[in-house]
Amino acid sequence: MVVTSDLRTGSVFKVGNDALVVQKILGQKTGRSGMVTRFRVKNIVTGQTSDVALDAGEKFESIDLDIFQMKLSYIDGDTYVFMEQETFEQYEIAKDDLGDNAGYISVDDDYPIEITFYEGKPVGITPPILVERTITYCEPGVKGDTSGKTFKPATLDTGIEVSVPLFCDIGTRIKLDTRDGTFAERVK
Amino acid sequence: MAYGIQIMLKWGARGGEESMDIDILCKVVDNYGDIGVAYRLARSLSETPEPPRLRLVVDELLAFAALDPAVDPASACQRVHGWEVFSWKEGGAESAAGEAIRAAFKERRPRCLIECFACGRPEWLEAILFDPVSEEGCLVLDLEHLTAEAYAEDFHRMPSLTRSPLVRKAMFLPGFTPRTGGLVMDRAFAISLERARSEEGRRGLRRELLARLAEPGSPAAGAEASFWFAVFSYERDYGRVVAELSAFVGDSPILALVAAGKSQDCFRRAWEAASAPFPALFLPFLPQTDWDAFLAAADFAIVRGEDSWSRAALAGRPFLWQAYPQEGRHHMVKVEAFLDRLRPHFRPEAFATLAELYRAFNGRDRDAPEAAGGEALLPVLRRRDELRDGFASFAASLARGPDLGPALLTFLGDLV
Numbered sequence: 238m239v240v241t242s243d244l245r246t247g248s249v250f251k252v253g254n255d256a257l258v259v260q261k262i263l264g265q266k267t268g269r270s271g272m273v274t275r276f277r278v279k280n281i282v283t284g285q286t287s288d289v290a291l292d293a294g295e296k297f298e299s300i301d302l303d304i305f306q307m308k309l310s311y312i313d314g315d316t317y318v319f320m321e322q323e324t325f326e327q328y329e330i331a332k333d334d335l336g337d338n339a340g341y342i343s344v345d346d347d348y349p350i351e352i353t354f355y356e357g358k359p360v361g362i363t364p365p366i367l368v369e370r371t372i373t374y375c376e377p378g379v380k381g382d383t384s385g386k387t388f389k390p391a392t393l394d395t396g397i398e399v400s401v402p403l404f405c406d407i408g409t410r411i412k413l414d415t416r417d418g419t420f421a422e423r424v425k
Numbered sequence: 426m427a428y429g430i431q432i433m434l435k436w437g438a439r440g441g442e443e444s445m446d447i448d449i450l451c452k453v454v455d456n457y458g459d460i461g462v463a464y465r466l467a468r469s470l471s472e473t474p475e476p477p478r479l480r481l482v483v484d485e486l487l488a489f490a491a492l493d494p495a496v497d498p499a500s501a502c503q504r505v506h507g508w509e510v511f512s513w514k515e516g517g518a519e520s521a522a523g524e525a526i527r528a529a530f531k532e533r534r535p536r537c538l539i540e541c542f543a544c545g546r547p548e549w550l551e552a553i554l555f556d557p558v559s560e561e562g563c564l565v566l567d568l569e570h571l572t573a574e575a576y577a578e579d580f581h582r583m584p585s586l587t588r589s590p591l592v593r594k595a596m597f598l599p600g601f602t603p604r605t606g607g608l609v610m611d612r613a614f615a616i617s618l619e620r621a622r623s624e625e626g627r628r629g630l631r632r633e634l635l636a637r638l639a640e641p642g643s644p645a646a647g648a649e650a651s652f653w654f655a656v657f658s659y660e661r662d663y664g665r666v667v668a669e670l671s672a673f674v675g676d677s678p679i680l681a682l683v684a685a686g687k688s689q690d691c692f693r694r695a696w697e698a699a700s701a702p703f704p705a706l707f708l709p710f711l712p713q714t715d716w717d718a719f720l721a722a723a724d725f726a727i728v729r730g731e732d733s734w735s736r737a738a739l740a741g742r743p744f745l746w747q748a749y750p751q752e753g754r755h756h757m758v759k760v761e762a763f764l765d766r767l768r769p770h771f772r773p774e775a776f777a778t779l780a781e782l783y784r785a786f787n788g789r790d791r792d793a794p795e796a797a798g799g800e801a802l803l804p805v806l807r808r809r810d811e812l813r814d815g816f817a818s819f820a821a822s823l824a825r826g827p828d829l830g831p832a833l834l835t836f837l838g839d840l841v
Contacts, residue, residue, distance in 0.1 A: 253590040266576045267755060268569065271543055273580060273596070290583040290596045292543035292567050297588045 239299045241274065241291040245416050246337045247361035249281070249353060251298035256281040258353075258361045260336035262417070263288060279334065281360050304363075306349040309342050317342075319352055319359070328352065328359045335361065340397030341368045341415045364415045369424055370394055371410050378406035388420070445477040445837070447537045452513065452544035453485035456686070460488045461713060461732035462609070463541045466568070467508060469611045469830030477537075477834070480529075482547065484513035492713040502526055517549045527553070537837055538565045539597075555589055564840055565594040566833070571608070571731045573763035578604040582836060597836060599829055601738070601766045606836075607827025608735045613714040617721035618740060630722045634715075635706075644704035648680035651704070652809075655719055655726040656692050657684035657733055658747045659792040663695035666727075669802040671702040676807065681705040682719055688729075691794050725806065727786075741820030743779075743805070743812040748787050760787045770822070771815035778804045779812060 239250050248259045263275035271293040279286045307328070310320040315332040317339065330352075332339050341364045342350060351363040375391035388400035393413075401411060401420050410424035447470065451463035460483060467479055483489050490496040495505050501515035501522035509529070516526040530553050538554075540546065546554065546565075554563060567585060569577075577600035585594035599606045620626040631649040639646040654670060656663075670679055683692045685708055696705055711719070713732075720726055720736045726744040728737045737744035746763060748756040764780050771779065778801075785800040805812065 252586055252588060255590070257586075264576070264579070266572075266574070266580065267751070268542075268572065273543070273567075273569065275580070275583070278586075287584065290580050290585050292585070294543060294545045295585070295587060295594075297586070 238296045240293070240297075241295045242272065242293045244274075244276065244291070245363075247335075247353060247363045249300050249302055249355060249360060251300050255283075256300055256355055256360075258334070258355075260286065260334065262337060277336065281355050281358075300355065303354040303357075304351050305354065307352045308349050309344050309346065311344055319350075319362075322349060330359050330362070337418060338362050338364055338415065340393070340395045340418070341370070341413060343370070343395050345394075366415055367412045367421055368415055369410055369412055372401065372405055372407055374407060375401060375405060378409075379403040444475065445537060445834070446480075446533065446535070447477040447539060447837075448480045448482060448535045449539045449541065450513070450544055450546060450550075451481065451483045451541045453483070453488045454542075456730065457488055457492060458730040458732050459542055459544075460485065461492060462568075464489065464492050464713060465609045465611050465614075465732065466539070466541075466830060466833075468506075468613070469609045469828075470834065471507065472612045473831055473834060479508040481508055481510045482513050482516065482550070483510065486510070486512055491710055494712060502529070513547050516547055523549075534559070534561055535563050536561075538563060539833075540565060540567050542570055543567050554592055555587075560591065562591040562593065564837060565592060566597045566837070567594065568606075568833075569596065569598045571599045571735055572759055573601050573766045574759060575762070578602060581605045593840065595836070595840060597833060599735070601763075601823060601826070603826045605827070606832050607829045608739060608823060609829040610739065610824075611830075614717045614721070614736060614739070617714075617718045621721040621740075627722060630718060634718060634722060638708060639706055645680055645706040648678070648704055651678040651680040652725070653680050653682060653719075653723040655682045655684070655723040655728075656688055657686065657716075658688040658727050658729045659750070660687045660691050660794050660796065661789070661792060662795055662797040663688070663692045664698065665797065665800060666802055667692070667695040667699050667702070669806070671699060672803055673806045674703050679703040682723065683707050684716065684719075685710040687792070688727075694794070725809065739820055739823055741813075741817040743809060743816050745782060745786055745802075745805075750789065750791055754788070754790065757784075757787060760784065767815070767819055770818040772811065775808050775811045775815060778808055779815075 244259050246259050246262060249256055257278040258281055259276050260279050261277040263277055265272055265274045273290055273292045275288060275290050277286055277288050307319040307321050310318045317330050317332060317335060319328050352359050353361045370393040372391045373394050376389055382403045387403050389403055390398050391401040391405060392398050399418055412421040412424060414421045449463055449467055451460055453460050467481055470477055486496060487498040490498040497503055501512040502525055503510050511526050515522045527549055530550060534553060577598040580596050581598040583596045585596055587594050597606050599608060620630045628649055635646055635649060683689050683705055689707060693707060717736055721740050724742060726737050728734050728744055729747040730749055734746050748759050750756055760783055764783055768776055782800050782802060782805050785798045788798055789796045
């Protein structure tokens with residue numbers, strides 16, 4: 238069984254006989270009763286997507302999946318092409334199917350990432366919990382503000398926008414938590 | 426919805442009429458707020474023109490019995506007000522009562538299940554609900570906590586999932602706007618509000634309450650014309666509040682009505698330390714409908730949590746809400762969201778005074794008898810007439826919004 242609180246972008250779980258992959262985490266709310274999270278999920282077989290809200294305790298059947306380590310080889314428009322390092326076999330995943338994870342990976346990364354296969358078809362990826370990315374645009378850094386409590390928007394080398402502390406600058410290398418897309422720390 | 430299938434709700438025969446089957450699940454996390462809402466919802470649903478057949482599964486029957494003396498805390502299966510009430514815990518036990526509970530739910534499988542505050546479902550009910558040989562469906566609603574935050578509108582009526590397409594699930598959020606599920610307006614509370622609307626009715630309601638709960642001849646017994654100040658909060662140092670109430674006595678005689686629970690001893694300590702500067706009535710634990718009557722009759726109330734908060738909001742009288750403390754002072758987000766809902770109903774100066782009080786009273790990391798804030802109650806009390814108009818306007822806006830019980834039935838009907 239897998240519980241809602243374990244789900245992240247790329248997770249696959251079962252509803253009846255259908256396999257669903259989490260494409261995107263749309264938002265969360267906290268209250269006394271715990272977290273409720275809005276997900277965009279895709280039915281792997283039918284291709285249909287839905288937005289659903291799941292409370293933290295709901296349990297789902299997990300699925301036996303094949304997982305392989307591959308490197309992102311290149312990006313062709315909205316298609317991400319991954320290469321198996323020993324056989325050099327290539328697999329394509331649409332950007333939409335990668336969801337938020339598309340913003341965490343780059344062809345410049347020198348490490349492989351996990352590709353999830355369901356019935357022989359690649360359906361998603363699981364990036365490392367922490368990934369390093371470079372800021373390509375943000376407002377100038379504020380010297381002396383090292384509290385890390387006040388944030389500003391920043392664009393990363395993958396094109397996504399995240400919130401970073403005021404002390405960050407263009408060119409700063411940061412670590413991102415891929416579970417929720419939050420700033421973790423500055424790479425020293 | 427990709428995973429939905431058409432489910433026929435089971436309509437049970439009752440007195441020749443057809444009625445919907447609804448099961449309400451409630452886990453008492455702490456205090457009485459969770460069961461308070463579940464109980465009020467059950468009463469409200471039973472007051473609709475076509476009342477559903479209700480079963481309640483509750484994990485703390487003792488807490489339920491405190492709100493409604495008709496409930497026997499020692500009975501794992503019982504009938505109360507026409508509802509079937511079951512013990513959550515006993516349902517999983519290897520006992521005669523446990524077997525009887527499971528048999529009752531196997532015989533009449535759940536068709537509509539309301540999970541109060543994402544309380545989940547007991548294992549024994551999971552086994553029935555997800556029985557692989559069954560092809561019968563069920564609708565599950567996650568009834569969430571009340572919040573004034575904007576997300577209530579976003580999450581309300583959103584589809585959810587369970588591990589079976591036969592068990593469909595959706596979210597239902599109470600709230601203060603028309604795009605939420607609204608607040609529960611049960612008949613008993615509506616009657617108390619109606620009585621308190623006119624000065625004469627209000628005096629009559631107060632006389633009845635004092636006759637039952639004040640000691641004859643005590644200062645409280647004849648205080649029906651005083652300024653009624655109700656107190657029901659989490660633990661805190663009440664020294665400052667008592668001091669400011671003492672100063673307010675010069676403006677108006679006061680009767681403090683102090684509810685049983687965490688704040689009662691705190692208030693009593695401060696009141697005694699100040700040499701009992703005004704009459705106070707320290708109430709025993711009251712059934713829900715009696716406490717509702719006090720709130721309806723009060724001139725000002727300090728309320729906490731959810732159920733009393735919603736009653737105070739509907740009562741249309743000035744009140745101070747104390748939010749449940751959350752890590753990292755996240756409760757202040759909820760307080761600010763509520764202030765944003767109140768703001769349009771007040772003039773800026775009056776609102777600023779009120780907001781200052783809310784922020785000071787709620788600005789704490791945890792609750793404790795020594796937790797003190799810089800709340801300024803006196804300026805708020807001195808603006809009482811102006812504030813009463815604002816709160817009345819807010820309550821009127823809520824009355825125009827959804828009534829949660831009927832709205833919930835409508836939503837269930839839409840899902841079918």
